[in-house]
Amino acid sequence: MNNNQFSYHITKYFSEYLPSVKGVSNKTIQSYRDTFVIFLDYIHEVYKLNINKLSIHDIDEIIIEKFLECLENNRKNSISTRNQRLAALHSFYRYLQKRELSCYDLCSRILSIPNKKTPTKTISYFSVDEITKLINMPNTKTKDGFRDYTLLLFMYETAARAQEVADLKVNQLILGENSSVILTGKGNKSRRIPITNELSQTLDKYIKTFHITEDEIIFKNRRNEKLTTKGIEYILYKYIKNCKATYPKQFKNHYSNHSMRHSRAMHLLESGINLIYIRDILGHSSVVTTEIYAKTNAIIKEKQIREHSKNLQVKERYSENQKADLLKYLKNLK
Incomplete structure (x- = not known):
């Protein structure tokens, strides 16, 4: 099989790398698989490319960015889901970057696609x-x-x-x-x-x-x-x-x-x-x-403020004479 074929690398990635090298769970493998099923369907439908004959150089960062836009705009996926799909793609291209030097720069450009910021969720918990x-x-x-x-x-x-x-x-x-x-x-x-x-x-x-x-x-x-x-x-x-x-x-x-x-x-x-x-x-x-719990816990924040506020005594930067001179200077400033 041609080592430039997308199918060759994707098969190795799912059959050997994820389960044997990385040792990820079946749930993670299934999640990544779902991403690539959706992604390859998108490639076939939008770009009319034959998936079985797809070269690793047929896909670039622009195509992936368009795919992410499609997830949000057409499939109505949340930002969180969009980021999860991108994480699966990033994982594959990190793997590919180390094994196929001919596409090192391509992989770098794809890996530079950032996650989209999501609104901060309030942690729901019981007293x-x-x-x-x-x-x-x-x-x-x-x-x-x-x-x-x-x-x-x-x-x-x-x-x-x-x-x-x-x-x-x-x-x-x-x-x-x-x-x-x-x-x-x-x-x-x-x-x-x-x-x-x-x-x-x-x-x-x-x-x-x-x-x-x-x-x-x-x-x-x-x-x-x-x-x-x-x-x-x-x-x-x-x-x-x-x-x-x-x-x-x-x-x-x-x-x-x-x-x-x-x-x-x-x-x-x-x-x-x-x-x-x-x-x-x-x-x-x-x-x-884990730090998210400390950041969102009001009781912890109040406790820290109370414990440390007594040490935060503000000192005067200027004496009364200095303040009078400073005011005089500012008033006469042209």
């Missing part, structure tokens, strides 16, 4: 009082209620992503003394999260009640099938709705599965836990990502 009421809302005397209580408690205390909760198996739990759970997140990176005795005992009771074996999924629906992220979202929304009805002066924000994760991060931050440890619990690759 400590709200999270307590939410977790205790299920009726634990019923099997469904006990499952939902365990689910909500686990989501909050571990700050796990919804997919991590859906994929959770018994063999990921270490219960007893110094209890913890091992979660596998983005990029197949694992992290170990310590859990309280309350959650440990609840999980132990839950596993025994539902007779869950070592390699089984923990959270299931009534058909004994694995809960999906949509199923988890449905359960969460059901109890948020109940809380809104029971406590009309609270629960005013718009919530999602991620709100449990946001809440845990915010509450740890308010308790004085270092951002580095919060980063490790959340599974962020960089503390810069």
Whole structure:
């Protein structure tokens, strides 16, 4: 196969580089695949090019910029989605740049296409009082209620992503003394999260009640099938709705599965836990990502201002005589 053919490099990229070299998750591969399906359809429809005979030099930064415009204007994609598509394209051209020197400059120009700025989103999270009421809302005397209580408690205390909760198996739990759970997140990176005795005992009771074996999924629906992220979202929304009805002066924000994760991060931050440890619990690759919680938390901002304001005493720059002379100078200035 001609090494200048686009199909040759895209096949190598998806079959070898992403799964074996980079070790990215199947979810990421599927997301990148979807981007290239949309992109190649666009190339075929707009430029009438034969995809199977496409050369790597047939695509340049102008075509990609036009594609990004099409995503926003024609497909009505959000800026966030547009940036995700660009990230997939950037990933491929970074790969290509190191393997095909003949298109090094072309790749550089494509890699210089910037992300579009997105409006800053407000992080939605529960107060400590709200999270307590939410977790205790299920009726634990019923099997469904006990499952939902365990689910909500686990989501909050571990700050796990919804997919991590859906994929959770018994063999990921270490219960007893110094209890913890091992979660596998983005990029197949694992992290170990310590859990309280309350959650440990609840999980132990839950596993025994539902007779869950070592390699089984923990959270299931009534058909004994694995809960999906949509199923988890449905359960969460059901109890948020109940809380809104029971406590009309609270629960005013718009919530999602991620709100449990946001809440845990915010509450740890308010308790004085270092951002580095919060980063490790959340599974962020960089503390810069975690810093968003410090930037948006009003309690932390107020605390910092109060602690440091006493040291910010403004000193007079001029004496009274100097100020009089300065005013005289300014008034006589022509």
